[in-house]
Amino acid sequence: MESDQEEEEVYMNRETEELVKVSQLLKTQNVDELLKADRKEIKETERGISWYHEILPRDAAEDLLKQGLVKFGNIDGLFLVRKSSTSSSEYVLSLVAEGKFFHFQINELKRMQFSIDDGPAIVGLDCLIQKYMEMPLGLPCKLTQFCKQYPPPHIARRRGTTNLLHNAVLQNIPENVEKILNSKFHPDIDAKSSSGSTALHLACEYGMEEIATILIKHGANVSILDYHLRTPVHVCCATNKAGLIPILVNDGHATLTDRCPTSGWLPIHEAAFKGHAECLMILLNFHSPYYPRADDGKTPLDIARSYDKTECVSILENFDSPGIKTKKSDWFHPELDRSGAQCLLESHGCKTGMFIIRNSRKISCHVISVCHQQKVYNYEIKSTHYDGKLVYFIDKGPYYKSLEHLVHCYSKYSHGMQCILTMSVNPAGEIIPLQEEDDYTNLAEAHELAVNMNDDYSPALPPRPSSLSDDTADQYAPSRSSREIINAKPDALKLRTSHPPSAPPPPVPSQPPPSKLPSQKSVEPACPPSPIAEPETDLRKIDKKCLKIGKEIGQGEFGSVVKGEYKKQEGRKTIKIDVAIKLFHKDSINNKNDFLKEARTMQQLKHECIVNFLGICESDKHDLMLVEEFIAMGSMLDFIIDCQDQIHVPNDLYLWAAQIAYGMMYLEEQKLVHRDLAARNILLQSKQRAKISDFGLSRALGSNSDYYKASTGGRWPIKWYAPECVNYGQFSHASDVWSFGVTLWEMFSFGEPPYGEMKGIEVIQYIESGKRLERPEKCPPKVYEIMNNCWKKDAKERPTFKYLNQHFEEDNEYASTKDTMKSVRKKK
CATH class of the missing domain: 1.10.510.10 (Transferase(Phosphotransferase) domain 1)
Structure with a gap:
């Protein structure tokens, strides 16, 4: 069995011979005729791997295998590979052995790494099938004959067949490449050569900027992997072709966060490993993360130090992300909890890319709540020390030196989140855009912001279910993955202590035990007598002078919720109590008398397992303010x-x-x-x-x-x-x-x-x-x-x-x- 290096040398020699041949042909013959002949030759070459079928139901696959048994005789190992009907990235191996049909799922563990059941992970769908034609590896038998259809998709293959386009690129004559791609007989632009490179990989490897531009214009895939599992940007960083990186990013919208499936390296790891400082600087200027972690946990700085790439070490040690305009006051809500964040974002439209950051109950941890397609997702932002500095990170994502750095970079790349960050909601309820709209054309993960109608909340339902549609009868809480925020109040912000402002006051009028309230050593301004002393039949009213309104911690359909402080008189002492206050907008309550009547009912409730309703306060700005006990642990x-x-x-x-x-x-x-x-x-x-x-x-x-x-x-x-x-x-x-x-x-x-x-x-x-x-x-x-x-x-x-x-x-x-x-x- 030849080594990978020996195999590659053989394939490169073949391509060199073909290059001379094609160069002469392009000068003397019609391009269409050449391409038709090239297509026919490739089809003949790839007959031996034409076992792939598009989406095919199981029964249709078995019918084809039955026909194959008639053609080839009752042999074991007759097979075909078909596209999975349940997954866009997986395939199915259908096999006959001992007269029985078997169907095995081919799982793509990582990009271009495939396995069958618990069998070995093999790079390339073509290499996987070849391996199982050599030995069964747990299958009922090894693969032998196949039902013929197409060769496997280029995106899943490790190698292909060198075609006229590959050779034209290697000639580095742009007009020839343009001539081929303008022909209706041109080969697939993403086809891989016999050495496993696409035309774009070849252009990047040899620094052919004009040809790369032509290929991207004609739709070349900037994220496809070559034989070595590298994207075109990885190839540029490995070969020090820095001038091609802006073309791939600006023209092709290439992402700088694609990882090598076997190592987890980003292009910036490759540049640091090779010591290519110019590539490193260009990547950083295009907002590549500066401390991403590979599968082994190493950052580009670790790699540059390991291989004594001093210039790259200096760049990475001293890098400070330029152009950070976002600031903590734009998105940090220390008082909000999970449900509060959900409702705050919903009250502002829950637009894709909208976010806030809040504290978590866990030590050294924040949480970022991000909207995507009318759902809110929740991600922990953890912190640790790296290279003597405090850094922040999400899951296995890159390290950042500050929350501002993290927000800035996640506005450029999603790093596994549902979308990039585009706008925040500040504590004053204002929407703060993170970047100008025209910046998106030059960002690697640029995409149009989706502003969809929220169908996760249902309006009032008609009286009978037969008249319900999916839109009007939908549940109000969307589904949650392990990191999603679900089950928040639809009509108001619920915080760790509070209740939506649309709600009538929750029950329990009892005051907190005096023993648990802090005493006041200083002389406080005199407050009116405590409303608790009023008769139970009267609605408890709290003088607005006794309330100190703090930060807003929620917004809802009828008003907002703030954390406040209630000063009440206990004998000669003035006692301060943390409270949750619902502020109702003017005219938000249809029938004030009915509402007050219900509040009177609520204040009669007194129970250890029901939240205390303390009273109502009226003010010029708000019709009503409902005051309730503040419960810090939250929901x-x-x-x-x-x-x-x-x-x-x-x-x-x-x-x-x-x-x-x-x-x-x-x-x-x-x-x-x-x-x-x-x-x-x-x-x-x-x-x-x-x-x-x-x-x-x-x-x-x-x-x-x-x-x-x-x-x-x-x-x-x-x-x-x-x-x-x-x-x-x-x-x-x-x-x-x-x-x-x-x-x-x-x-x-x-x-x-x-x-x-x-x-x-x-x-x-x-x-x-x-x-x-x-x-x-x-x-x-x-x-x-x-x-x-x-x-x-x-x-x-x-x-x-x-x-x-x-x-x-x-x-x-x-x-x-x-x-x-x-x-x-x-x-x-």
Whole structure:
């Protein structure tokens, strides 16, 4: 078996002989005739690898194999390779052995690296099939004859057949290349030569700038890999052809972040390894990341030092990304949580490329929330020390010296994110563009910004499901991958402590225990007497002089949410309390009297597992300001997604489930329907205390009715709704029980979106067909049994919250919660 180097020398010698021959022919013969003859010769040469078929169903593949058996006889190893009908990047090997048909998925592990099942990873689809023609390697037999169709696609091949275009490029006569490409008989511009190079790779290797421009103009692929798994930009950096890099980037929109599949090297690694300082500088000027990490973790600086490339070392050590105009105040929101970020971005249109950065609960970590196609994705920004400096990075992406550097470079390249960054929302609610629109034409990952209508939230639903379309009945929370932000409030920003401004005030009027409030040593300005002392039948009003409004931490359909400070008088002491304040826009409340009446109902609620509603404040600027307790740990959903390693399973989940059931039993006793029970609306005061929040859709029940019928618009969380809510707009304690079952499912699936990527109408059809959410992997059977009981189609067959509370209180399965729950019940 020849080595790769020996093989390459053989192929190059053949190409040299052909070059002389073609040079003479182009001068004397018609180009069209030459190309037709060249095409015929290539077809004949590649007959031996014409085993590839386009998308072909399994039964059609077996029919072809049956015909092959007739033609070749009943031989083992008859095969064909077809395009996978389920993946654009994978293939299927269909094989006959011992009279049986077999179908094996060919997986592309990395670009141009293929394997069959657990077999070896082999570079090139052509080389993979050749290997299995030599030995079976786990197949029923080795491959022998094939059903003939086409040679494999050039993008998946390691080698090809040298054609007239390859030889014309090597002549370095631009008019000949142009003449060939203008002919209707020209070869595929991305075809690979016998040495594994495309025409563009050859032009880059030999520094043919004019020819490269011609090839790009005719559509040459600037990202295709050659025999050595290099893009054309990699080739330029390896051969020190710096002048070609701007052509590839500006004219071909080549990306500088394509990696070599076997090493993880970017072009800048190649330049540092070779010591090509001019290429290095051009890459940096085109916003290549300066500290990207290869598969072994090495940066270009590490490589330049290892090979004593002193000039490259100096450039990389002293590099400071030019032209950074973005600043932290444009996008940093230290007070926001996951749901708050989601709703802030949605309230500004959720346009592709829009983003904000916020703090994470984890030490030395931030989170960037990025919009793409009306969904919000969440990525951790971690920090570490590299080369004596603090650097920031996302996943396995490059290191950056500051958050500003990171934002700047992710506005040029996506590095694995869904899109590049294009605009931010600052704390004042202003949209800040990151770069001028005409800059995009010169950036490697330039693309048109998609501004799509948001179909992830559904408007008010018609009364019957038969009239729902995918658009109007869609769920309001999009699906989430492991890094996506889901399940945020559709109509308002929910923060770690707060509730959407569209919501009526959440319950519980009790003030925080004085022992937990900081005392004031200095003399504070006198405040009016605490509104807590007013009779329970009167609506609690807080004097605006007692409120200090802080930073905005959320925006919604009806107003905004801010973190604030409430100064209240306790005897002779003035005590400060952190609060969440909802600021309602003028005229945002249709019927103020009805709203105040509902607020009076809310303030009567007093329970250890329900968020405290402190009172209402009126001002000239806002019709109403609702004041609620501030709960710093934030939503349970965020915690179970971000801090799963801090959760004791199942004990913590059992405790929270018991406390939710306990709080909902209290609402059931008060004849109050929540209507929006979900993990996102459970706040954690501590790991030992969960509190129900967000009564945005709640309505106090009349004494003679047992359900509330929706009569006005609004956005509905379909995935948490019982069938009768969707079909008839009827909400009851039984429909809250259904939502409780979904909330349990969220908890034990650690924040996965219910029903995955199903649309709202698909969820409705799924439920009506009798199907239910499957048991999460770590969910105990007894808890899943509760979920299924909550999801009974007949509302009368579902358990009550009184029964559920008793279940968590008495069943031995939840023994770990009993002591904590006893203390909670005593406080009540």
